[in-house]
Amino acid sequence: MSTIPQEVLDIAEGIRSMRIRGAGKIARSAAEALRIAAEKYQGEREPSVFRRYMAKVADTLIETRPTAVSLPNAVMYVMQAVFRQTSDFDELRRGVVDAANRFIEDSLNAVKRIAEFGSKRIRENSVILTHCHSTAAVSVITEAYKQGRVVKVYSTETRPFYQGRITTRQLLENGVPVVQIPDSAVRYIMHEVDQVVIGADTITSNGAVVNKVGTSQVALAAHEARVRVFVAAETYKFSPMTVIGELVPIEFRDPTEVVPREWLEKHKNVRVLNPSFDVTPPEYVDAIITEVGVIPPQAAIMVLTERLGWAIDKIKQAGLTKLRFEDLVED
């Protein structure tokens, strides 16, 4: 069998070592790696042999970051083309390259389209609240501001890491008037707010939004005040694993992100718990804005079956943890 090109291995290593970071970049790099692998394939011009080779590349890529959602999504999107029924090798290879290119292009355009769709949902003279930092959310807000509909933005600090300061900085660079508030002031400020715009780390099959801790109480306070909540998320953030009931793991990070080490050592009866994410139930989300359109959160399952239906079938058969593309190849 043909060996995996060095360029592809370099990308895999880049993802593993976190030189390549961010959900979008990881996904595009993985698709690119698959494209390169297909283009540089030197082996037998026989679909089943080619499939076996591509499956090996796919497995290598997926193993680099087992918990990220965007990575398997990108790989599955491209692999769908690899497993298409055809006996024509050239056609098969062309299909794979096209799928990879389409994924990369869609992903690059996604934020632009999300900004375009999302900005339409912002009404005149809006005061917007956002939590943490999301490129998609910042783009929606900036686009709506350019269209003259945003008066002010409240951005939460987002402890422990203060990603809200990044949001504030970016919005200021885009000329958008923004005021930072502590996370505790979300309900206090909510009566001034017209709309909440946030990003997402993962969207589950039932439309729940997994995002930076605090998001769910922002949404709760918005819901109480009848303020609309919009989630800006590319479709590669939708998790096919959740279709088979898998829970999205919530990472607990180091306590020293919250208090200094000396403080911890002095207080032996105190444990600092530092969850990264929380889960916002779909009933607190008015719409999810994706690059394929605005959907109610309950339609997340449709995005998943439309975009990743093939992958979901395979996951149903094998379970994601055991899913190896090599096992899917039939001779």
Next chain:
Amino acid sequence: MSELSKHGFAPRATGSELLMDLLNESLKVAGGRDCRGLVRFLKEKYLLYARERPGSAGLFNTIRSILNYIRENGCTGVREFVEGFRDRYDKALWAASEVMAKRVVDGDVVMTNSNSVAVRRLFEILVRNKVKFSVYVLESRPGMEGLVLADYLDKLGVETYLVVDSAARFFMKNVDKVVSGAEAVAVNGAIVSKVGTSLMALAASEARVRFFAIAPTLKISLETIYGELVKLPEGDWRLLMDEETRRAMPEKYTARAPLYDVTPPNMVDGIATELGLYPPQSIPILVKTIYGTYPPQLKPLDTLFAELLGGG
């Protein structure tokens, strides 16, 4: 703790601590026979609190009580009055915490924020009564007084979990009861407390976790009977970071850091006072019990000062 000051760690005196300071200082000023000096001192404090702690009802009620005493009795016995007042407040605070302590049972997980004296006393009573409990403490920005409370709980030997303010809803499903102190209680039973309290109460209400406030009746804001809103002071970026961090931020960076928020009565299951556990809607009954009539006859503090200081 220079590392912490980078994050704006700067605990403020709690309402009860300020109140005790006010009474102790009043005793010093009232040392001689000079009653006018005391009134002038109280006026200075009144103007200061109106600026910096406009929400701290206990302070204004205390000033009003001392002025009313002087108005009715002159200067005779004012020292004894203030001393008695101080002891009564201290007892009331303990009694309110005792009432709350009865609602915490073995195995309970309690969530709280900030660093209220009443809540500290609750924990002290529970430890004394050998109740087994654990506590989730919110960091409580701005100020991060949650760290001071966690330090206090650590010394009491209580199993404590310190979490960021954003994680209140995340952990709420592990919690049995939420408890907060109070800067003021409005006549409709709304609780003015450290900012974030209302968000914590909302998360509790959503999860059907009971929310209690501990507040001696001195914290009932009588002005709210006549429609006054409790004023809520705000700070800026200085409460959220140090100068060096600010310099690294864009020049146009601005921040609003509210210090208090209002928890509406529908999210409050009970207010623990020295007279017992009251539903928030029953504050008028409490006021009538204490002041004899409802609404109570209330002279504005400005009028009282003008009367006693002769227009000055």
